[in-house]
Amino acid sequence: MERRTFFSMAIAGVSLALGATRGEAQRAYPERSSITTGGSTGPRPLRDRFADVFTVLDYGAKADGVTDDTDAINAALAACYNAGGGLVFVPHGKYLIRGKIVQGANTTLCCDSGTVLVRGAAGGFWANWLGYKTDYTGKNNLEAPSGYAGHGNIAVIGGVWDMKGYEFGGSANGFTIGYADGVLFRDIVIKNGVGAHAVDMCASRHVLIDNCRFLGCCKPSAPHKECIQLDHCAMNSTFFGARDGTPCYDVVIRNCYCGPNPDRRSDGSWPVFVGSHGAHEKGQTRDILVEGCVCDFSANSTQTAMVHAYAWKNVTVKSCTVHGTKVLQCTSVSPSNANMASYRGNENILVEGCTCDHPLAVYSSLPADYTAASNAGRNKNITVSGCTLDGMVEIQGFDGVKIANCTIKNARAQSLFLVACANMTVTGNIIEAGAVQIQSNPDAAALLAHWNYGHLSVVGNTFLNSIIFLRFPLRSVVVADNAAPASTKSFLQCNSVSDTSIAVSGNVYSQDPEAGKAYFIVSNSYSDNFLLSGNKIDLSKNGAIAAANTTRAARDIKLTPVLFKNELNYGGEAPIQFDTFSGVKIAWKQGGRLTFGSYKEDITSKNKNFTEQYACDTGGFFPAADNVRKLGTNRYRWSTVYAGSGIINTSDEREKTQIGPVEDAVMRAWGRVDFQQFKFRDAVASKGADGARIHTGIVAQRVKEAFEAEGLDASGFALFCYDEWQDEYETRTVIDADARYDHEGNEISPAISHKEQVLVRSAGSRYGIRYDEALALECAYQRWKLSQLEAQIRELTGKG
Numbered sequence: 001m002e003r004r005t006f007f008s009m010a011i012a013g014v015s016l017a018l019g020a021t022r023g024e025a026q027r028a029y030p031e032r033s034s035i036t037t038g039g040s041t042g043p044r045p046l047r048d049r050f051a052d053v054f055t056v057l058d059y060g061a062k063a064d065g066v067t068d069d070t071d072a073i074n075a076a077l078a079a080c081y082n083a084g085g086g087l088v089f090v091p092h093g094k095y096l097i098r099g100k101i102v103q104g105a106n107t108t109l110c111c112d113s114g115t116v117l118v119r120g121a122a123g124g125f126w127a128n129w130l131g132y133k134t135d136y137t138g139k140n141n142l143e144a145p146s147g148y149a150g151h152g153n154i155a156v157i158g159g160v161w162d163m164k165g166y167e168f169g170g171s172a173n174g175f176t177i178g179y180a181d182g183v184l185f186r187d188i189v190i191k192n193g194v195g196a197h198a199v200d201m202c203a204s205r206h207v208l209i210d211n212c213r214f215l216g217c218c219k220p221s222a223p224h225k226e227c228i229q230l231d232h233c234a235m236n237s238t239f240f241g242a243r244d245g246t247p248c249y250d251v252v253i254r255n256c257y258c259g260p261n262p263d264r265r266s267d268g269s270w271p272v273f274v275g276s277h278g279a280h281e282k283g284q285t286r287d288i289l290v291e292g293c294v295c296d297f298s299a300n301s302t303q304t305a306m307v308h309a310y311a312w313k314n315v316t317v318k319s320c321t322v323h324g325t326k327v328l329q330c331t332s333v334s335p336s337n338a339n340m341a342s343y344r345g346n347e348n349i350l351v352e353g354c355t356c357d358h359p360l361a362v363y364s365s366l367p368a369d370y371t372a373a374s375n376a377g378r379n380k381n382i383t384v385s386g387c388t389l390d391g392m393v394e395i396q397g398f399d400g401v402k403i404a405n406c407t408i409k410n411a412r413a414q415s416l417f418l419v420a421c422a423n424m425t426v427t428g429n430i431i432e433a434g435a436v437q438i439q440s441n442p443d444a445a446a447l448l449a450h451w452n453y454g455h456l457s458v459v460g461n462t463f464l465n466s467i468i469f470l471r472f473p474l475r476s477v478v479v480a481d482n483a484a485p486a487s488t489k490s491f492l493q494c495n496s497v498s499d500t501s502i503a504v505s506g507n508v509y510s511q512d513p514e515a516g517k518a519y520f521i522v523s524n525s526y527s528d529n530f531l532l533s534g535n536k537i538d539l540s541k542n543g544a545i546a547a548a549n550t551t552r553a554a555r556d557i558k559l560t561p562v563l564f565k566n567e568l569n570y571g572g573e574a575p576i577q578f579d580t581f582s583g584v585k586i587a588w589k590q591g592g593r594l595t596f597g598s599y600k601e602d603i604t605s606k607n608k609n610f611t612e613q614y615a616c617d618t619g620g621f622f623p624a625a626d627n628v629r630k631l632g633t634n635r636y637r638w639s640t641v642y643a644g645s646g647i648i649n650t651s652d653e654r655e656k657t658q659i660g661p662v663e664d665a666v667m668r669a670w671g672r673v674d675f676q677q678f679k680f681r682d683a684v685a686s687k688g689a690d691g692a693r694i695h696t697g698i699v700a701q702r703v704k705e706a707f708e709a710e711g712l713d714a715s716g717f718a719l720f721c722y723d724e725w726q727d728e729y730e731t732r733t734v735i736d737a738d739a740r741y742d743h744e745g746n747e748i749s750p751a752i753s754h755k756e757q758v759l760v761r762s763a764g765s766r767y768g769i770r771y772d773e774a775l776a777l778e779c780a781y782q783r784w785k786l787s788q789l790e791a792q793i794r795e796l797t798g799k800g
Contacts, residue, residue, distance in 0.1 A: 054080045054088045056095075063093025068120065070099035080107045090115050090159065101126040105151040111159030122168045125161060127176040128154055128183075146244050148205055150179025158187045165194030165218030173200040178233055179246070180204040191215035191261050193270065197226055203233040203246035209253045216261030217270040217300075226308065227258050227270035230288065232280040245282035252289045258306075259296030268300035275308025277331075284347070286313035290320060298324030305329035305363070313347040322356040327387070330364035332379065332397065345379035345397070353386045359411065361391035364398065366420065392434070396420055404428050415466060422475075424456045432464040435489075438471065458482060463491075470502075471495045481506040488515035493522040505533040634723035634766060649772070662777070665710045666717075667784045670777055672706035673698060698774055700767035719773035724765035729757040 054076045057063065061072035073088075073095065080086045085106025092112045098120040103109055111117075119125055128151045145151075156175070163174055173196045177183060183204055189212070190198045198214050201207065214227045230248040258273040273295050276285060290307055297303040303325040307317050310331050317328055330346040351362060362384055381400035384393060392411040395401050396419040405428040408415045415434030418424055426436065438456055456477045458468060463482060467489040470477065477500060484491050484507070491509045494502070504521065511518050520537050623629030632638045653659070676699055683692035700720065707714035714720040732755065739751040793799075 052086065054083075054086060056088065056090050061090075061093075061095060063091065063095055065094035065096055065116075065118065067096060068098040069095040070097050070101065073097075073101055074099075077101070077103050077107060077109065081105065085153070090117075094118060096120045097125065100124050103128055103151070103154055103156070106153045108155040108157065110155075110157045113158065115158065116160045116162060118162045119164050119168060119172075122170050122172060124173045124176050125163060126156070126174065128152075128178070128180055145179040147246050148179055148181040148203065150203075152179075152181035152183065152204075152206075154180060154182065155184035155186070156188060157184070160189040160191070162191055163193050165192045165216075169194060169218075171195030174198040176200045177204055178202040181206055183207040184210070185212055186210045188212045189215065193217045193227070195225070197229045198270065199228045200231075201229060201248055201251075202231045203244075204248050205250050207248070207251040209251075209256060211255045213256065214258040214270065214273075216259075216268070218267050225270060226272040226275045226277075228253060228274045229276055230274065230285050231276045231278050232282065232285070245280035247280065247283045247285045249286045249288075251287070252291070253293065254289070255292045257294050257296075259294075260299045269295070269297050269303070271297075271300060271302045272304045272308045273306045275305065275329075276310045276312075277308070279311035284311050284313040285309075286315075288312060288315045289318070290316070291318040292320065294321045295325070296323045300324065309346050309349060311346065312349070315346075315348070316350045316352065317354060318350070319353045320355075322354065322358065325358050326360055326363050326391075327351055327354050327356045327358075327389075328362050330379065330382070332364075332366055346382070347380045349382040351382075351384045351387060355388045357390040359391045360394065361387075361389035361408075362393045362395070364395050366397040392417060394419070399423055401425065402427075406430075407432075409433060409464075414469075418456075422455070426456075426458045427460050429461045430464065431461060431466045433466060435467045435469045436463070437469040438474070463487065465489060468492045469495070470500075474500050476500065477502040479504045479507065483508045485510050486512045488512045488518065490519040490522045492520065501531070503531045503533070504535060505531070506535065508536045510538040634721075634768070635725060635761065647772070662780050662784070664784075665712060666707075666777075667781050669707045669710040669712055670781045671785070672709060673703050697771070698769050700769050703769065704767075717773070719770050719777060721768035721770060722765070723768070725761075725763060727759055727763045728761040730760045732756050732758050 056069070056073045056076045059072045059075040059079070061067075061069040061076075063069065073090070076088045080088050081104030087108045087110055090109065090111040092114040094116045095118065097117055100123060101109075101117075103126065117125070129145075154177075161174060163172065165172075172194055174190045174193055175185070175198065177199070178201070180201075181204070183201075183206070185199065186208070187210075191214075193214070193216065195218075198217075199209065209228065217225070217227070230251055232245045232247050233243050253274055259269045273293070274288070274290055279285075288309075293306070295306045297306070305326040305328060306320065306322045307315070307328045308331065309315050309328065312330075320327065328349070328351050330349060332345050346364070356362075364379065364382065379398040382395060382398045383402040383404065384406060385402070385404045387406045389406060389408050390410045391408075392414055393403060393406075393408060394414070394417040399422045401418060401421050401424040403416060403424075403426045407430045409430075409432035411434040413434060414437045415431045416426065416429075416436040418436075418438045421438075424438065436458065456470075456474050458477075458479045459481055461482045463484040465487055466484070468479060468491065470493070479492060479502070487509065491507065492504065509520055518539075520535070520539065521532075675696060677694050677696050678699075679689075679692045679694060700722075703720055704714045707717070707720075715722060733753050734756055735751060735753045737752040740748040
């Protein structure tokens, strides 16, 4: 039921009840004419009951769209305020407003459905300050509030507020509110704004703007003009009051729409839906929630963003749909700006579950005159989670970045661009085309030193024809468990990423067979410190695991033995490849080398515990230390060794001692050893008894028995080997429960885990023979046997 109908019926019912005595009795004793309503405990005088609601028609409003109703509405609001607060009702009709509506504390202005208020002159529409005279510059103020001590506990509900910006130009606000504690705007339509803001709010807290529609802005003067501005009352502000820099906080904007006016009387939407372009050293605008809003900026060529955070803290933009502009823009104040000595940057920003179709979906910037030594411009903690974005995400200058579970596609350049950030996590995203680019600002040397020594984790993403591009120093990088199916691009490219630990593990990369050459990793200009482990790499068309292209000497690129745990399928080139610009394959310039080693501790610790064991350069493949490394072990053996020439063993007399002839007992023992033919059990198991091939050689246990028959210990001779080993275990961390975080990225509860010992190889033993030693002894035995035969011949023939 409409409110005007309700009041009409109520008055008619009272008239019928009083009957014929109505006239004289009420004129003589109006306070005695009382009624009792359903559910009430007793009657009340009609005068008191009608005073519960102040109706603007009772104060002279005509609602005809011709008469200026400003004074009548203000009179009703003033009466309500002077009575200690209450409800002011604006019945159905069209109200011409040639001045400004001013509303005091503890009052509610409620418009009937179908109520239209039309601005009839230049200037603002509404303010929360009863001392307002001609403007809000302070010239004719009766009051000068500070802090949050102005008129608060105010509500404005319903109504269509037409600012007629197409007729009245200049710059004017729809609603101007300041120094307020407790504000509600609900079910309001503001249309055809001009120049300034639909809602200009300074120094206010505990604000709810719910289910409102903001339709059209005429001739917006600058791209930073906000539909809803949340700002400070600052020294350089034209706002009324103390101008003490008090910020806004605890503001909820929910289920609203901002876009062009369907009647096309305006020039499109406001350039910004919610934001500010001013800051103050007294404090940050904070605790802002923008939820469930829909914004259409596609008809505005000067748009900036749906939400423009300017030195804000604790900001959540949730479940919003945005067309034609960015979801969020974070701007940092230049440190040289006045009154900014203690300025703090944007902090704790969350964009969650939003949809955007703009080429630049989320953006933050650094001030042009930023330096690392300054106290200004320090941004902390931004999270973009669960969003579907048809555009680029560019984050600059944040310590603490998390991009999680988003779909990012159709970006014109990079899909994800992180510049001068630290402690970054990119996880669970689907990123299509473009690139994930992480770099410093190459034009600010101080910034290079301060911002880029942070951690980067790229885990569990799907890259659809994208590339991960790292540029300039980072402290440590983990690229793990990502998928890049049928990619036409290289998976990871590094440019001048020196002194950085880069662990690449568990990724699945498949090269598009119809595409040209691509690499799993491309490293340019002083890139180093890689660890590859557990990746599944398909380069069947043409490519390599790693390629270094540089005209300068490349720093050492370390690939530990776990490289060989990767599953690799490759085609036309060497699986590990380094190119110079001359195209020479597997070549290292100026002493660079490919090294294999091990880490004793965390691989992200800047390689402090890396131990080089083997190396390879243009001179060959060799151990890192002389005569201390083995090729294979007693447990992990080479199956076959192919070589163009024999093995060279050291035989320098200067390196030997106790040189003498082989004892006869050794010869007799060796004479007991027979050469046998046999088949290996593992070959029979895999190939069958007929398929396994026959080998000729010596059985180690029979050598042991032959030596013992002569009273000799075979283990004292280099030809005989016996090795045994204990069970081998690997310590693995099992996550029982993941860590939990709040919307600001703060850890609520840590991850719960335990460590398990997993048996990876059972205990065992093995006998072995060094065949070079055995064959040398066989040669000595043949000489010894021959000398015995010759002695016997000489004795028999008498020719001795």
